[in-house]
Amino acid sequence: MEKNEQTWYSAITETAPNSIRLRGYRIDELMGHISFAQAVFLAFTGRLPSEEEGRLLDAILVSGIDHGTTPPSTLAARTVASCDVPLTSALAAGILAIGKAHGGAVEECMEVVRKTVALADDAGITLDESAERMVAEAQASGRRLPGLGHRYHTADPRALRLIELARECKFRGRHIPALQAIESAFIKAKKKSLPINVDGAIAACLCEMDFPSSAGNGFFIIARTAGLIVHILEECAREEKMRKIHPDAAVYDGPKERKLC
Amino acid sequence: MEKNEQTWYSAITETAPNSIRLRGYRIDELMGHISFAQAVFLAFTGRLPSEEEGRLLDAILVSGIDHGTTPPSTLAARTVASCDVPLTSALAAGILAIGKAHGGAVEECMEVVRKTVALADDAGITLDESAERMVAEAQASGRRLPGLGHRYHTADPRALRLIELARECKFRGRHIPALQAIESAFIKAKKKSLPINVDGAIAACLCEMDFPSSAGNGFFIIARTAGLIVHILEECAREEKMRKIHPDAAVYDGPKERKLC
């Protein structure tokens, strides 16, 4: 193709007749050989993940897949789905509800975690001292600290498991410790506990794997897209059109608690 | 909770303080033990996939992850992203472009494949004969057959690989043969070839795994959500705001062709 002022560039996927290459790899060669989470890692970063990185990203995606009928994104998606519209319309409505208040604090939390580490390095102080300064600064300027606290959970099981898994996978960077230092500094400063939430744990794990902060919000959205679609299909299959959806009146009637093995 | 006329039911995820169970399994137990694709399978069907089912669903998701700068969903997402809006706004615009004409023919193709199998069974005829009747009927009523043909590819590498992989994974049902019979019947009737595309191959594979047709369009959307997000991030990182996006003027400048091993 002749290059001119209209030319623009993309480094993601090269498409030609009967050939699609993601970051250089033939997509039909990737199929069957790497998992979707590994392909997502490749698409975002341009390189194949290590086994540990792939496993941790898989866990991040599993952690965000669904949260039942409580999130506003789910309620928005089901409300729109009840109007007899295409799947994509209901899904788009759900995705549009994801933002700073719900599912969209990962990028900001990655920034805070990185600043905490950088401050410790630059000032020659400990992560605990650095975290205390970050918390004090947030308090002084009235900003909420992203990655802490959850409406439902006092100990978010997804956050705890992600941090444990990062350790199992031998991620030994300073980002998870930095987030834990922030959690502790918050307790010290406010005399109340606001534990690490799933956004925070995802953020710290993504920092450990060197993702740019700008990419942070994408993973929760990919994961939750699956959950939203399942809710939309259930809404269409089980409910009447144009029904009133009472957010507190949902009762779970799926399989009882069971264990993997 | 007391049940009354406002009560509604959901069988997907049970959420309680510090506990989230997807189809009965604790999400923190799933994390690290099953892949995202396996969790998607569980979320959609209520059961854990076999190893082969998980592998085939992973391949389906990998197949749809991205198609470079050519799809209208990608161009719509990048156009909106260039306006300095949140990630979710650009992503929703991209998802809204997915429909019958682009990425959204899986459900319909599953119906056609299932009807072809059912007709063969009910009428006691071969799949080839049944497929010929389906093609003739579509022609008579002026309907396009879903799952065949692609704007870019004469032999869609993703479709070929998915069918091969289904065989490797020992799926031996009649749905993939039915789709292939439709492809052959089309050539016979029209004297031209319109090969199975990725929508068609996904549809046949989902039928082999017993997914309901209504779920069909969801998987491509989950997969492509990842690709759209990567395009949006690239647009924001590399391009000026409010630029004019010339659809034919994109040049790939990512890694050269490379092999997995």
Place this chain on the structure above:
Amino acid sequence: MEKNEQTWYSAITETAPNSIRLRGYRIDELMGHISFAQAVFLAFTGRLPSEEEGRLLDAILVSGIDHGTTPPSTLAARTVASCDVPLTSALAAGILAIGKAHGGAVEECMEVVRKTVALADDAGITLDESAERMVAEAQASGRRLPGLGHRYHTADPRALRLIELARECKFRGRHIPALQAIESAFIKAKKKSLPINVDGAIAACLCEMDFPSSAGNGFFIIARTAGLIVHILEECAREEKMRKIHPDAAVYDGPKERKLC
């Protein structure tokens, strides 16, 4: 501009530096001289409306502006707005809820009304006879007749007023009578009343003004966009983030009933 295979055409607005002409008229000349409804008429049809057409279109737009807290589009928009996202995100979610089940039956109703008139003309029968055939046909095929019935209203005040206003404005075509004939035929066939709703009255009025059916759904959407935006602003101003919105628990606390003069 040199024309080539990339050239495409638009007949709506000609834009050049310091000049914007809508359907040939300078937009700065239109401003202050015609109302927004008249400009909408011009944009859709390419001609300026008569005074009566402008007045009727204004009334159509006023009729659709809002319906309080009951519609699912309003609830979806407010649910998304409660997540601290941009106005456009919440508005898009609301608009995506508009479809066949809610606000989107105008196009289909215009088709039915036009078929009823055409059948009467072609078969040399009265509108009543034609309407009876249309109702019988819809019943036989299990289709719902668009434009009749409302969840809340047994006599939709907007529909009654639109029909009255069309008469005041001297629209004397056969489309409003055709819709009324359908309403009567329905009562006769089903022994129950399903009165003309606002979608139906808008449809008949648009037919009287010769709008193409394909344009039908647009006017309600333009009108309701205003109402949705006001709800989003109220949600952001009066309510807490991430609140649970109980659809039956809204209480009106605005101005008491008052009269125009």
Place this chain on the structure above:
Amino acid sequence: MEKNEQTWYSAITETAPNSIRLRGYRIDELMGHISFAQAVFLAFTGRLPSEEEGRLLDAILVSGIDHGTTPPSTLAARTVASCDVPLTSALAAGILAIGKAHGGAVEECMEVVRKTVALADDAGITLDESAERMVAEAQASGRRLPGLGHRYHTADPRALRLIELARECKFRGRHIPALQAIESAFIKAKKKSLPINVDGAIAACLCEMDFPSSAGNGFFIIARTAGLIVHILEECAREEKMRKIHPDAAVYDGPKERKLC
């Protein structure tokens, strides 16, 4: 209705069977008596506009109705419309492109205009002096001043006409002068001209009518919804599905320049 913790309040529209009252007025009484722009004013503010306010709001809405094929919102809407999806999907995509970079600077500009007036009042200085301080401050902090400059127009005909019309309608507040003072201060500081654009003129007019800044972005969106819908209808009527839309290759083929009288 019994009030409890689920109760929430809305002051916009009271709906009861066979009765819809917008801000206290029966909607069927408003229909035929006030224009859509007047109803929009009522919906936003809770009071009926004066004749001049209604005329100025009509002009604001007419000013934003369309800008041909150049805006990214139009290109996004047409790209999605070409995929054979519902009108609402394409419209939502278009609306999601409206943001700070395109059509969404009104709110911010209202804030700047109001601050300029307040600073003059508080510091006992002239609007020119206040505007110079505002421009200096924006420059120092690297912020773009909203409401000035346009990609296409060096003298935006809509902005000029709105300001003229506000004078005709006897709006004699200090907000339009404040915006003009900012325009002049910018020239003085930067030695180049960046004239008032349509966002800026709308902002100043809305300030003159005492709208809250938070409402500012809504009016352009209502207006442009009409233009986007007309583009979507034209795309579906005139173009092939899944076409490539070259942003620079559009040729206007509508009515030649003509005058209102």
